[in-house]
Amino acid sequence: MKFDTRCVRVGSRPDPTTGAIVPPIYQTATYTLPEVGTSKGFDYTRSSNPTRAMLEENLAALDGGRHAVCFASGMSSVDAVLRKFDPGDHIVSSDDVYGGVSRLFNRILSRYGLEFTYVDSSKPENVREAVRPNTKMIWVETPTNPLLKVTDLAAVSAIAKEKGVLFGVDSTFATPALLRPFELGADIVMHSTTKYLSGHNQIIGGVVIVQSDELRDHLRFIQKSVGAVPSPFDCWLTMLGIKTLPIRMERHSENAMKVARFLEEHDKVAWVRYPGLKSHPQHEVAAKQMSGFSGMITFELKGGIPSGKTLLNSCRMISLAESLGAVETMITHPATMTHAEVPVAERHARGLTDGLVRLSVGIEDVSDILADLEQALDKA
Numbered sequence: 001m002k003f004d005t006r007c008v009r010v011g012s013r014p015d016p017t018t019g020a021i022v023p024p025i026y027q028t029a030t031y032t033l034p035e036v037g038t039s040k041g042f043d044y045t046r047s048s049n050p051t052r053a054m055l056e057e058n059l060a061a062l063d064g065g066r067h068a069v070c071f072a073s074g075m076s077s078v079d080a081v082l083r084k085f086d087p088g089d090h091i092v093s094s095d096d097v098y099g100g101v102s103r104l105f106n107r108i109l110s111r112y113g114l115e116f117t118y119v120d121s122s123k124p125e126n127v128r129e130a131v132r133p134n135t136k137m138i139w140v141e142t143p144t145n146p147l148l149k150v151t152d153l154a155a156v157s158a159i160a161k162e163k164g165v166l167f168g169v170d171s172t173f174a175t176p177a178l179l180r181p182f183e184l185g186a187d188i189v190m191h192s193t194t195k196y197l198s199g200h201n202q203i204i205g206g207v208v209i210v211q212s213d214e215l216r217d218h219l220r221f222i223q224k225s226v227g228a229v230p231s232p233f234d235c236w237l238t239m240l241g242i243k244t245l246p247i248r249m250e251r252h253s254e255n256a257m258k259v260a261r262f263l264e265e266h267d268k269v270a271w272v273r274y275p276g277l278k279s280h281p282q283h284e285v286a287a288k289q290m291s292g293f294s295g296m297i298t299f300e301l302k303g304g305i306p307s308g309k310t311l312l313n314s315c316r317m318i319s320l321a322e323s324l325g326a327v328e329t330m331i332t333h334p335a336t337m338t339h340a341e342v343p344v345a346e347r348h349a350r351g352l353t354d355g356l357v358r359l360s361v362g363i364e365d366v367s368d369i370l371a372d373l374e375q376a377l378d379k380a
């Protein structure tokens with residue numbers, strides 16, 4: 001089956017009792033057993049649930065993986081992967097990872113003896129230099145949040161193979177519609193399904209997809225032992241969202257390209273970062289490994305913090321919101337919102353300047369998005 005067909009068809013079977021084309025939500029905690037020592041494959045929803053199983057089958061197929069294991073959030077998905085390691089183990093990570101991921105690494109997992117080194121993984125030689133004898137995994141986000149750095153997955157996977165370490169990819173910004181990390185050598189693919197996969201700002205969820213039975217067993221064990229599982233209703237809503245993933249990603253990418261070009265021409269904008277623009281430092285890698293450039297744009301306003309605040313407060317249609325990857329266009333100002341607590345010197349050292357704005361371009365008519373940005377930029 002082709003990718004778009006898999007999105008609509010895999011996992012989602014009509015209800016055998018009524019023929020309902022949309023499968024029911026198995027909103028149940030437990031299952032009655034036919035007899036002691038037997039079951040119909042389900043015993044308790046923390047361990048397994050038919051609605052979740054359908055979503056897992058679907059998500060595995062989208063990325064071309066053998067096993068998908070769903071969690072209650074993107075964060076609990078990353079956490080489940082990291083629980084594979086022991087005190088003293090070392091992980092090399094992209095430096096511009098999602099804020100929640102670096103918080104999990106630095107403030108929780110490092111207390112349990114895991115060691116982390118952050119490198120700019122858009123330069124693969126940085127990854128190679130950071131690998132140590134106790135390194136167990138290379139963890140890459142591409143494109144990154146919020147600077148949209150792109151990592152050459154084939155190059156980094158060659159390093160991982162050479163060094164004998166696992167290679168995990170947080171592919172949330174690209175989705176399987178635009179990027180297939182397994183085809184480029186990844187061992188583990190993770191998504192926050194909260195974003196493009198569910199796509200409508202309707203749930204919080206995450207998934208880890210793997211090829212090996214050993215990693216699947218690890219993830220299933222964490223899923224049932226820790227219990228950070230998504231509700232059956234959330235799984236069902238995610239499945240509905242995924243059916244339109246390919247056409248949404250096409251529109252997100254098309255709109256974002258037009259918005260990026262508009263911003264690049266604007267007087268009040270110092271620079272624009274979008275993987276689809278020739279000016280993006282890794283544009284060629286992005287064009288080689290992705291089949292579209294997704295909907296995320298980062299740009300720098302010449303007027304710094306005051307300009308950023310005015311721009312965000314002046315948007316009429318575009319939503320002032322911290323999330324991304326949904327049908328609605330959303331705008332964020334990291335200096336005063338997501339990264340307000342990061343000390344200024346550290347924020348600047350990470351490239352998160354005062355005038356930085358992150359835009360998650362939605363699927364509205366692009367002329368409405370452009371008109372709103374234009375009137376808000378006039379004031380900024």
Ligand SMILES: *Cc1c(COP(=O)(O)O)cnc(C)c1O
Pocket residue numbers: 073074075076098100101141145170172173192193194195204205206
């Ligand atoms: C949102 C996000 C996460 C965390 O996912 P939640 O569903 O919010 O827990 C992790 N990585 C990336 C790239 C994200 O965008």
